[in-house]
Amino acid sequence: MKPTSARPSTRHLIIAVPWFWLALFFLLPFLFVLKISLSEPTLAQPPYMDLIREIEDGFVTLVINFSNYQLLLEDSLYLSALWGSLKVAAISTLFCLLIGYPMAYAIARSPLHWRLPLLMLIILPFWTSFLIRIYAWIGILKANGLLNNLLMGLGLIDSPLAIMHTPLAVYIGVVYNYLPFVVLPLYATLIRLDLTLLEAAADLGCRPWKQFLLITLPLSMPGVIAGAMLVFIPVMGEFVIPDLLGGPDTLMLGKLMWTEFFSNKDWPLASSLAALLLVVLILPFVLLRHFERRSEEGNP
Amino acid sequence: MKQRLPLLITILLFGYAFLYIPIASLIVYSFNESRLVTVWSGFSTQWYSKLLENEQLLGAAWLSVQIAALTATLAVVLGTLAALALVRFRRFLGRGSLEVMVTAPLVMPDVIIGLSLLLLFVAMEGLIGWPAGRGMTTIVIAHTTFAMAYVAVVVQSRLAHMDLSLEEAALDLGARPLKVFFTITLPIIAPALIAGWLLAFTLSLDDLVVASFVSGPGATTLPMVVYSSVRLGVSPEINALATIIVALVTLAVLIAGFVLWRQEKQNRLDAH
Amino acid sequence: MSTARQFKPEEPWQAPEGEPIVRLENVTKRFGAFYAVDDISLNIHAGEFFSLLGPSGCGKTTLLRMLAGFETPTSGRLLIDGQDVTDIPPYERPVNMMFQSYALFPHMNVADNIAFGLKQEGMPKSERQDRVAELMSLVQIEPLAKRKPHQLSGGQRQRVALARSLAKHPKILLLDEPLGALDKKLREQTQFELVNIQERLGITFVVVTHDQEEAMTMSSRIALMHEGRIEQVDPPRRLYEFPSTRYAASFIGSVNLFDGYVTEQNDDQVRVQCDDAGIQLEVRHSQPLVPGMAVTVALRPEKVRVIHQLEADTPNQLRGVIKEIAYLGDVSIYHVELASGKRVQFTQSNVQALAEQPLTWDEEVVLSWSANSCGVLTE
Numbered sequence: 028m029k030p031t032s033a034r035p036s037t038r039h040l041i042i043a044v045p046w047f048w049l050a051l052f053f054l055l056p057f058l059f060v061l062k063i064s065l066s067e068p069t070l071a072q073p074p075y076m077d078l079i080r081e082i083e084d085g086f087v088t089l090v091i092n093f094s095n096y097q098l099l100l101e102d103s104l105y106l107s108a109l110w111g112s113l114k115v116a117a118i119s120t121l122f123c124l125l126i127g128y129p130m131a132y133a134i135a136r137s138p139l140h141w142r143l144p145l146l147m148l149i150i151l152p153f154w155t156s157f158l159i160r161i162y163a164w165i166g167i168l169k170a171n172g173l174l175n176n177l178l179m180g181l182g183l184i185d186s187p188l189a190i191m192h193t194p195l196a197v198y199i200g201v202v203y204n205y206l207p208f209v210v211l212p213l214y215a216t217l218i219r220l221d222l223t224l225l226e227a228a229a230d231l232g233c234r235p236w237k238q239f240l241l242i243t244l245p246l247s248m249p250g251v252i253a254g255a256m257l258v259f260i261p262v263m264g265e266f267v268i269p270d271l272l273g274g275p276d277t278l279m280l281g282k283l284m285w286t287e288f289f290s291n292k293d294w295p296l297a298s299s300l301a302a303l304l305l306v307v308l309i310l311p312f313v314l315l316r317h318f319e320r321r322s323e324e325g326n327p
Numbered sequence: 328m329k330q331r332l333p334l335l336i337t338i339l340l341f342g343y344a345f346l347y348i349p350i351a352s353l354i355v356y357s358f359n360e361s362r363l364v365t366v367w368s369g370f371s372t373q374w375y376s377k378l379l380e381n382e383q384l385l386g387a388a389w390l391s392v393q394i395a396a397l398t399a400t401l402a403v404v405l406g407t408l409a410a411l412a413l414v415r416f417r418r419f420l421g422r423g424s425l426e427v428m429v430t431a432p433l434v435m436p437d438v439i440i441g442l443s444l445l446l447l448f449v450a451m452e453g454l455i456g457w458p459a460g461r462g463m464t465t466i467v468i469a470h471t472t473f474a475m476a477y478v479a480v481v482v483q484s485r486l487a488h489m490d491l492s493l494e495e496a497a498l499d500l501g502a503r504p505l506k507v508f509f510t511i512t513l514p515i516i517a518p519a520l521i522a523g524w525l526l527a528f529t530l531s532l533d534d535l536v537v538a539s540f541v542s543g544p545g546a547t548t549l550p551m552v553v554y555s556s557v558r559l560g561v562s563p564e565i566n567a568l569a570t571i572i573v574a575l576v577t578l579a580v581l582i583a584g585f586v587l588w589r590q591e592k593q594n595r596l597d598a599h
Numbered sequence: 600m601s602t603a604r605q606f607k608p609e610e611p612w613q614a615p616e617g618e619p620i621v622r623l624e625n626v627t628k629r630f631g632a633f634y635a636v637d638d639i640s641l642n643i644h645a646g647e648f649f650s651l652l653g654p655s656g657c658g659k660t661t662l663l664r665m666l667a668g669f670e671t672p673t674s675g676r677l678l679i680d681g682q683d684v685t686d687i688p689p690y691e692r693p694v695n696m697m698f699q700s701y702a703l704f705p706h707m708n709v710a711d712n713i714a715f716g717l718k719q720e721g722m723p724k725s726e727r728q729d730r731v732a733e734l735m736s737l738v739q740i741e742p743l744a745k746r747k748p749h750q751l752s753g754g755q756r757q758r759v760a761l762a763r764s765l766a767k768h769p770k771i772l773l774l775d776e777p778l779g780a781l782d783k784k785l786r787e788q789t790q791f792e793l794v795n796i797q798e799r800l801g802i803t804f805v806v807v808t809h810d811q812e813e814a815m816t817m818s819s820r821i822a823l824m825h826e827g828r829i830e831q832v833d834p835p836r837r838l839y840e841f842p843s844t845r846y847a848a849s850f851i852g853s854v855n856l857f858d859g860y861v862t863e864q865n866d867d868q869v870r871v872q873c874d875d876a877g878i879q880l881e882v883r884h885s886q887p888l889v890p891g892m893a894v895t896v897a898l899r900p901e902k903v904r905v906i907h908q909l910e911a912d913t914p915n916q917l918r919g920v921i922k923e924i925a926y927l928g929d930v931s932i933y934h935v936e937l938a939s940g941k942r943v944q945f946t947q948s949n950v951q952a953l954a955e956q957p958l959t960w961d962e963e964v965v966l967s968w969s970a971n972s973c974g975v976l977t978e
Contacts, residue, residue: 037504037505038416038419041408041411041412041415041416042412042416042419042421042425044405044408045405045406045408045409045412045425045429045475045479046409046412046421046424046425046428048405048471048472048475049409049425049428049429049472049475050424050428052444052447052468052469052471052472053428053431053432053440053472054424054428055447056440056443056444056446056447057443059443059446059447059450060439060442060443060446062446063446073449126342126345129335129338129342130338130339130342132335133335133336133338133339133342134339136335137335137339145339147580148343148346148347149346151576151577151580152346152347152350153529154529154576154579154580155350155569155572155573155576156532156533156550156553156569156572157533157535157550158533158535158550158553158554158557159353159553159565159568159569159572160349160350161557162353162553162557162561162565162569163349163350163352163353163569164349165557165561166352166353166356166561166566167348167349167352169561171363171366173352176366203345203346203349206342206345206346256434257433257434260434260435260436261434261435261436261437263436264435264436264437264438264439265436266437266438266536267535267536267554271557271558281436281438284438284442285438285536288442288540289539294446297442298442298446301438301439301442301443304436304438304439305439308435308436312431312434315430315434316426316427316430319430490700490702492698492699492700492702493702493704493705495667495669495689495696495698495702496696496698496702496704496763497704497715498668498669498688498689498690499667499668499669499689499690499694499695499696499764500690500695500715500716500719500763500764500766500767501690501691501716501719501720501767502690502715502719503690504690506719511704514706515704515705515706
């Protein structure tokens with residue numbers, strides 16, 4: 028018997044309230060996405076036709092329309108947006124890991140009283156506005172921005188580098204904003220690592236870099252995967268960063284969805300894009316849950 | 328071990344420089360006289376006074392703060408319930424689905440959350456007439472839905488580390504279950520609740536995409552105003568806004584640090 | 600083995616007419632297919648210092664938690680002071696518990712921790728303060744009233760936990776490994792304090808422990824548990840001198856066991872043929888046994904006398920060679936190998952060992968003991 032479950036009704040309430048909230052406002056909406064993605068756009072409010080329509084005198088028919096999905100497969104725009112999203116998400120995840128792993132490692136190995144302030148410094152930018160952090164990069168990267176002014180002032184370049192509105196700017200923005208999401212889980216796994224394992228390895232004749240490759244890295248894999256998925260999944264649907272830092276040729280699913288929805292008012296097409304994105308994200312999500320559970324179980 | 332030390336310090340220095348130089352540049356140029364954000368032409372605080380005269384922006388900020396406070400409060404209640412269910416009850420019908428629904432919003436792209444909730448609200452309005460139109464209520468519901476997942480994660484880890492015999496001891500000394508929850512459990516997980524509230528507040532205050540989908544005419548939040556102004560080009564007013572936000576956050580962190588430090592000192596004094 | 604408690608003339612469990620304060624009737628607790636507590640019936644009497652002793656996983660903690668009300672029996676009944684409490688929640692039971700982790704509320708100071716239970720029963724503030732002061736002086740922690748639990752040492756925490764669980768004058772105090780978290784020296788000192796407090800207040804104590812020495816020192820009676828069942832319930836001395844099962848004999852102290860079968864019995868003397876010993880052993884045993892019955896003879900190592908030559912007309916003499924000697928300071932343990940290859944342990948005080956010519960490796964000796972010094976186990 029658990030203290031808080033003294034009465035079954037209390038127990039049921041504790042479970043039911045959050046469950047129904049999430050089922051209603053998180054799970055159920057996906058069904059509507061699916062439904063609308065199968066309907067036809069129309070010039071009305073809301074701008075889609077119902078799947079179940081009354082044709083005449085009470086005759087009801089179900090009209091399912093796959094043309095949105097057909098369009099996704101036929102028009103190369105959408106497939107290249109999917110490819111663009113995958114590419115940006117994969118490359119920036121890689122760079123987040125390359126920068127975040129050494130940082131997490133350095134924090135985990137720093138003196139005890141330094142760790143909390145160092146972690147706070149990682150989290151602190153996250154508490155300032157996301158939009159404003161992207162805005163800061165506009166000021167740095169644009170043609171007459173800080174970076175170009177600095178490089179030209181130093182005489183390193185003659186004409187401004189074109190970084191703004193290129194994929195490079197998108198990568199910088201993504202890595203900058205998602206870095207804390209890899210550092211924190213990596214730190215959590217590295218700090219739990221039993222240091223006597225390294226001493227045992229050293230005692231058995233293992234050199235430092237080999238200790239890292241054979242002991243530290245394999246044991247921190249759950250943190251690596253969890254951190255990677257925490258970046259990869261949301262970046263797949265990222266809208267603000269490609270919109271503000273990327274150029275017209277930066278094709279990503281999130282941005283395209285936004286355009287279809289807000290500019291073209293094509294709700295059914297936007298829904299089918301959302302459905303496509305959801306399907307693509309199932310595998311990384313399953314990976315994330317698997318490794319988060321493993322790192323929880325490894326936690327005594 | 329010793330010879331690796333300089334390398335680790337260098338890594339940290341570069342890492343933190345990468346994180347903080349953009350923010351520092353925002354602050355410096357918020358005091359620039361010129362409208363051209365990146366050309367320094369002299370010290371001025373004019374953008375701060377312009378910001379304070381910008382009624383559209385101030386109105387949006389006030390709306391955002393209200394939404395964020397409501398969201399954070401609701402999210403703490405719902406997230407704590409979810410955490411209690413997951414930590415305290417080992418087996419129940421719907422456990423698997425609750426676990427998934429609590430983890431998924433943490434990574435779910437916000438375009439999907441925004442679009443799907445909008446479609447739900449539109450359908451619900453057609454079916455039962457609620458919510459009538461979209462605005463503050465729908466934004467609060469949407470924000471609560473993803474923020475409660477973050478709260479649940481924070482509270483879950485605190486609850487999991489709590490010694491269950493504390494609650495048993497209170498029951499044993501004659502406190503009824505509800506009283507045990509309010510006099511023992513709640514005070515012990517309070518730090519997690521506060522952290523969760525602040526996290527939910529920040530997430531809500533920061534959200535552009537979800538709010539853009541589920542908002543209606545008349546409900547323009549701060550990120551929407553900032554977004555449209557940033558789209559039009561760089562504006563020193565945004566630098567001033569950024570500086571104020573950074574100052575507030577820094578102040579909050581310093582206060583929290585000070586409180587913790589004083590508590591620790593007090594504890595040490597008590598001990599002697 | 601030292602005993603802090605001398606046997607008192609009144610032994611409540613000997614009086615069949617007295618109503619026990621705790622009564623367990625065929626209590627079983629099952630977790631899935633695992634029987635944590637398996638059909639236990641037990642009486643505990645008012646004023647007892649009763650120990651549940653056993654290795655981890657034997658069900659002793661589950662039994663204690665059922666008395667507190669944190670676990671409900673799968674079947675059976677549980678009565679406290681004549682009242683059936685099987686389905687009464689913990690907050691309505693007249694018992695209190697001292698937890699193994701102490702479970703001090705980290706956000707309350709010492710005084711508030713002790714006052715917690717009194718507050719729940721609605722005791723007025725002034726009365727509460729008096730009671731808290733009284734308890735703090737009982738366990739000698741008066742200067743610590745304003746401290747928070749994390750500012751206390753392990754020993755101080757233990758005292759606060761004890762004071763808190765005594766505050767409400769419980770009919771029974773349940774203690775889960777009360778000394779488990781203390782270091783050895785403090786543990787020995789606290790054992791005696793616990794006994795003194797229990798005798799002064801006259802409250803029934805039920806203690807869970809895995810430490811036999813602790814149980815022997817403090818208890819009026821010990822219930823030895825094994826795999827969810829009770830092996831034996833007896834006062835410490837009886838449990839040690841007259842174990843009723845092989846498990847009881849080997850769990851408490853060391854013992855030499857000789858398997859064999861009964862050949863004859865006259866009056867209170869049994870003769871047991873033991874192949875390992877190579878002779879018939881004579882054991883004092885008053886319960887009737889059937890010749891041919893398989894039994895085990897149990898012999899404590901300290902009951903063995905060492906002689907150098909076989910003596911005439913003396914029963915229970917075994918010849919062997921000393922193979923190992925372990926020096927423990929006060930005593931030494933010797934392992935003697937018999938002709939059959941069986942090893943027999945005996946101990947000898949080192950005062951004696953030094954006075955005589957010391958025993959040494961490969962020395963041939965004769966071990967001997969009286970029929971009164973060993974026992975027959977039928978289980």
